[in-house]
Amino acid sequence: MNLDFSDDQKQLQDQIRRFLSEKCTPAVVRSGLEGGEPFARDLYRGLAEMGVLGVAIPEAYGGVGLSHLELCLAAEELGRALAPVPVASSIYLAAEFLLQAGTEAQKKAWLPRLASGESIGTFAFVEGQGRMTPDKVAAAVRDGRLSGAKSPVPDGDIADLAVVAARSGAGRGEQAISLFLVDLNGPGVTRETLASIDPTRSQARLAFEGAPAERLGGEGEGWAIASQVMDRAAILMAFEQVGGADRALSMARDYALDRMAFGRQIGSFQAIKHMLADMYVSATLARSNCYYGAWALASGSSELPVAAATARVSATQAFQHCAKNNIQVHGGMGFTWAFDCHLFYRRSNALALALGSLSTWEDLLISRLQGANTQAA
Amino acid sequence: MDFDDTPEEAAFRAEARAWIQANAPTHLEAELKRAGFASSGIDSEDPMAASKAWQKRKAEAGWACLNWPKEYGGGARTPIERVIWGQEEGIYGSLSSPFIIGHGMCGPTVMAWASEDHKRRLLPPLASGEEIWCQLFSEPAGGSDLAGLRTSAVKADDGSGDWIINGQKIWTSGAQHSQWGLLITRTNPDAPKHKGLTMFFLSMSTPGVEVRPIKQANGQSGFNEVYFTDVRIPDDQRLGAVGQGWEVSLTTLMNERLSIGSGMSTGFPELFDFCLQAEVDGRPAVDDASVRSRLAQFAVKQSGLKYTGMRAITALSKGETPGPENSIGKLVAGATMQELAMFALDIQGQSGAIQDESSPMNARFQQMLLRSPATRIEGGSDEILRNIIGERVLGLPGDIRVDKDVAFRDIPTSGRK
Ligand SMILES: Cc1cc2nc3c(=O)[nH]c(=O)nc-3n(C[C@H](O)[C@H](O)[C@H](O)COP(=O)(O)OP(=O)(O)OC[C@H]3O[C@@H](n4cnc5c(N)ncnc54)[C@H](O)[C@@H]3O)c2cc1C
Ligand SMILES: Cc1cc2nc3c(=O)[nH]c(=O)nc-3n(C[C@H](O)[C@H](O)[C@H](O)COP(=O)(O)OP(=O)(O)OC[C@H]3O[C@@H](n4cnc5c(N)ncnc54)[C@H](O)[C@@H]3O)c2cc1C
Numbered sequence: 001m002n003l004d005f006s007d008d009q010k011q012l013q014d015q016i017r018r019f020l021s022e023k024c025t026p027a028v029v030r031s032g033l034e035g036g037e038p039f040a041r042d043l044y045r046g047l048a049e050m051g052v053l054g055v056a057i058p059e060a061y062g063g064v065g066l067s068h069l070e071l072c073l074a075a076e077e078l079g080r081a082l083a084p085v086p087v088a089s090s091i092y093l094a095a096e097f098l099l100q101a102g103t104e105a106q107k108k109a110w111l112p113r114l115a116s117g118e119s120i121g122t123f124a125f126v127e128g129q130g131r132m133t134p135d136k137v138a139a140a141v142r143d144g145r146l147s148g149a150k151s152p153v154p155d156g157d158i159a160d161l162a163v164v165a166a167r168s169g170a171g172r173g174e175q176a177i178s179l180f181l182v183d184l185n186g187p188g189v190t191r192e193t194l195a196s197i198d199p200t201r202s203q204a205r206l207a208f209e210g211a212p213a214e215r216l217g218g219e220g221e222g223w224a225i226a227s228q229v230m231d232r233a234a235i236l237m238a239f240e241q242v243g244g245a246d247r248a249l250s251m252a253r254d255y256a257l258d259r260m261a262f263g264r265q266i267g268s269f270q271a272i273k274h275m276l277a278d279m280y281v282s283a284t285l286a287r288s289n290c291y292y293g294a295w296a297l298a299s300g301s302s303e304l305p306v307a308a309a310t311a312r313v314s315a316t317q318a319f320q321h322c323a324k325n326n327i328q329v330h331g332g333m334g335f336t337w338a339f340d341c342h343l344f345y346r347r348s349n350a351l352a353l354a355l356g357s358l359s360t361w362e363d364l365l366i367s368r369l370q371g372a373n374t375q376a377a
Numbered sequence: 378m379d380f381d382d383t384p385e386e387a388a389f390r391a392e393a394r395a396w397i398q399a400n401a402p403t404h405l406e407a408e409l410k411r412a413g414f415a416s417s418g419i420d421s422e423d424p425m426a427a428s429k430a431w432q433k434r435k436a437e438a439g440w441a442c443l444n445w446p447k448e449y450g451g452g453a454r455t456p457i458e459r460v461i462w463g464q465e466e467g468i469y470g471s472l473s474s475p476f477i478i479g480h481g482m483c484g485p486t487v488m489a490w491a492s493e494d495h496k497r498r499l500l501p502p503l504a505s506g507e508e509i510w511c512q513l514f515s516e517p518a519g520g521s522d523l524a525g526l527r528t529s530a531v532k533a534d535d536g537s538g539d540w541i542i543n544g545q546k547i548w549t550s551g552a553q554h555s556q557w558g559l560l561i562t563r564t565n566p567d568a569p570k571h572k573g574l575t576m577f578f579l580s581m582s583t584p585g586v587e588v589r590p591i592k593q594a595n596g597q598s599g600f601n602e603v604y605f606t607d608v609r610i611p612d613d614q615r616l617g618a619v620g621q622g623w624e625v626s627l628t629t630l631m632n633e634r635l636s637i638g639s640g641m642s643t644g645f646p647e648l649f650d651f652c653l654q655a656e657v658d659g660r661p662a663v664d665d666a667s668v669r670s671r672l673a674q675f676a677v678k679q680s681g682l683k684y685t686g687m688r689a690i691t692a693l694s695k696g697e698t699p700g701p702e703n704s705i706g707k708l709v710a711g712a713t714m715q716e717l718a719m720f721a722l723d724i725q726g727q728s729g730a731i732q733d734e735s736s737p738m739n740a741r742f743q744q745m746l747l748r749s750p751a752t753r754i755e756g757g758s759d760e761i762l763r764n765i766i767g768e769r770v771l772g773l774p775g776d777i778r779v780d781k782d783v784a785f786r787d788i789p790t791s792g793r794k
Contacts, residue, residue, distance in 0.1 A: 001379065001380050001381065001382065001386075001457075001687065001690065001691065001694075002378060002379055002691050002694075003378060003380070003684060003687040003688050003690075003691045004378065004688065004691045004692075005378065006378075069378060253771050253772070253773070256773060257772070257773065257774070264774075264777065265773075265774050267767075267773035267774055268773065268774040268775070268776065268777060270760070270763075270764070270776070272773075273763065273764065273767035273768070273773050274760070274763040274764075274767065276767055276771055276773065277762075277763035277764075277766035277767045277770075277771070278763070280705075280766055280770060280771060281705050281708065281709060281766070284681075284685060284702070284705055285677070285678060285681025285682070285685065285705075285709065286681065288680075288681050288682075288683075288684035288685040288687075288688055289677060289680055289681050289684060291378070291684055291688065292680065292684045294378060295378045295379070295380070298378060299378075299379070309673075310676065310677055310680050313673055313674075313676075313677045314677040314680075314681055317677075359670060361673075362669060362670045362673035362674070363666070363669055363670075363673070365673045365676060365677075366663065366669040366672050366673055366676070369649065369672075369676065370653070370663065373649070373653065
């Protein structure tokens with residue numbers, strides 16, 4: 001048994017961490033927040049050149065051809081650095097959709113461009129408030145043309161390609177839903193950037209009026225494929241969350257050592273010390289659950305759906321917990337625009353909703369444990 | 378990254394499994410399986426006799442105290458093999474509970490500090506369960522603050538070199554069943570508190586030792602008060618130098634951490650089963666949205682602990698020493714178990730208050746409710762564990778101490794003026 005990454009993988013992680021600590025400066029992270037570009041274009045190019053974007057994409061499609069384990073560690077570093085880049089949309093989701101369900105031609109057309117960062121992909125799924133269900137999908141494709149609207153779409157304002165979940169064919173319920181590739185630079189697409197709680201990763205509303213759409217995967221299989229791919233993305237996202245939680249914890253620890261009040265370091269007050277200990281506990285539990293997820297992802301285990309929901313629930317809570325208490329430890333300073341605490345707080349709460357809310361994933365986890373239970377019986 | 382055995386591990390597992398299948402007390406399986414919480418579940422025979430019989434059989438075949446050297450009654454196996462053994466032993470492992478303190482803490486301390494003669498005399502019967510040990514550390518004045526202990530050891534004035542012990546220990550688990558005790562005392566009240574301590578071992582039948590069971594809050598009597606009145610201990614039963622007792626006690630406490638991978642239970646699997654069976658408003662409890670949310674919360678804690686344990690085992694197999702980060706196991710398990718028990722009773726509605734044969738799952742959740750407060754105190758309270766994580770893992774400053782560098786006899790003993 002070995003529940004750890006290899007030395008080579010850790011070395012790669014170190015390399016990515018060093019690159020990000022040099023290039024992903026606070027000014028870069030804040031650019032979107034201060035009304036600059038919606039994402040850090042140079043940083044994204046740098047990540048592509050390092051092979052981070054294509055790390056888990058096979059060489060035949062322009063990737064590096066390593067495994068998802070390397071991608072997990074890259075995700076952790078992107079989370080730690082609060083990198084304002086569309087890796088989740090383009091790599092964990094769009095590329096993963098192509099790998100799981102694309103035809104040879106679709107993979108050849110898009111994967112090299114996603115791996116090189118030349119194009120950005122995203123997943124256009126949600127329509128409006130609340131948990132997504134098949135009934136809520138109003139967007140529809142007729143004769144290869146998509147009409148309807150998707151909102152919010154992460155990175156929808158900067159993406160070139162969207163995987164869109166839409167109604168088509170005669171199926172009912174989940175079977176009514178299929179997936180389509182839509183070139184967002186083509187005709188029939190309008191985009192509108194949306195204001196959000198975390199401007200370091202942009203969100204948009206996409207409206208489609210007869211936009212050309214090419215089916216990805218079988219007719220009526222869209223819901224099933226999406227749920228499979230979202231599980232995979234959830235594990236990668238959980239690594240981002242754990243990276244963020246870790247960083248929020250270490251900021252809080254450093255501040256607790258520096259800051260003096262009542263003639264002593266605030267870290268010597270048990271109220272603060274125990275708060276930090278609890279942050280460490282939740283971050284550690286989440287990390288361990290993520291390793292379970294990484295194993296399931298890389299080994300193609302049938303436990304993947306359980307592992308994904310477990311990692312996701314655990315990491316969502318850990319990041320929210322560490323980010324909110326990081327502000328608390330910083331006192332008044334934590335509530336200033338100038339300190340970075342709020343960036344982690346924003347990101348932790350945005351990631352908690354990306355891919356579906358905490359309560360959605362809690363519910364999925366229990367359904368899957370029930371399924372595993374009946375199988376075992 | 379994998380959960381597979383290496384070929385050597387697989388061979389060991391097969392050997393262990395075969396031996397267990399051929400030798401385990403299978404006639405007790407049903408009773409052990411329906412055991413509630415904090416009880417052995419055995420009523421067809423004396424539970425202690427059943428524990429001793431299984432331990433003896435294991436020792437004779439070399440499966441007891443797997444990581445101890447053979448000459449001291451152990452199996453000379455690797456830490457990983459010990460973990461694999463635990464997985465294979467399964468519910469029969471619960472028969473070992475009377476020996477946990479002896480095997481996990483007293484034995485390793487004796488191994489590190491006793492003379493060769495003593496080790497050969499004391500360790501094999503400890504390994505085989507023929508002799509039981511208890512840990513005589515906590516006192517009315519010092520539990521968390523162990524170094525605040527007051528039981529005194531004074532050199533006898535007859536030139537024999539013997540020590541005379543007077544004082545009181547408390548919360549001593551299993552003292553009523555023990556042949557031996559590991560005893561920490563104060564030999565110098567003029568030194569600062571950590572410097573004036575000395576460790577001994579003694580036979581519990583030494584004249585002047587009196588064990589009085591304490592009835593616990595849950596009605597059981599697992600722990601005791603132990604009184605010492607002019608108890609005479611020969612000097613060769615001293616472990617470590619005079620005044621070195623604190624250092625010796627750290628061996629004991631550090632070994633608590635080494636028993637990782639045993640995977641502390643939170644009670645989640647049982648709760649999940651219960652929620653599949655139980656009904657809320659005519660539907661299975663698990664169909665209720667609020668139940669599902671709570672279950673998910675417990676599930677990720679259980680799984681987080683499980684995989685944290687596996688990461689620790691991975692580190693151990695690479696030759697790393699388990700550190701203070703392993704404090705999270707009991708911290709999370711104790712609090713989770715307590716909340717989980719309350720939640721299980723909540724699902725039972727007003728009937729949750731009843732603890733009898735009609736209570737679901739042999740009243741396991743009622744028992745868990747009443748036992749779990751102790752888990753959050755014994756072996757380091759939640760607060761002490763948070764201090765350890767804060768200070769030893771995260772590197773935060775220690776508490777500002779008012780009792781350091783002061784002669785022990787000058788430290789105040791009561792908060793009331
Ligand atoms: C929105 C806002 C408006 C404000 N308006 C005003 C105003 O109008 N006028 C004004 O004078 N001030 C104002 N303040 C300042 C506010 O009173 C302080 O921020 C607050 O008292 C905390 O002090 P601090 O920021 O120096 O944090 P610190 O005192 O440095 O505290 C940092 C952390 O250490 C903890 N800590 C500190 N001491 C202890 C202790 N003894 N035991 C345990 N934990 C401890 C704190 O709880 C906190 O978590 C405002 C603050 C905010 C956020
Ligand atoms: C079921 C059970 C079995 C036990 N078995 C044994 C045994 O076999 N042998 C043995 O020697 N002992 C045994 N103990 C004793 C156990 O180790 C002590 O109860 C424990 O260390 C706490 O000490 P205390 O009871 O004196 O509480 P105290 O130390 O008085 O603590 C009271 C409260 O104050 C808190 N506190 C104390 N110091 C600090 C601090 N520095 N910072 C923050 N909070 C603090 C504690 O967390 C606790 O909440 C057992 C206890 C139990 C409950």
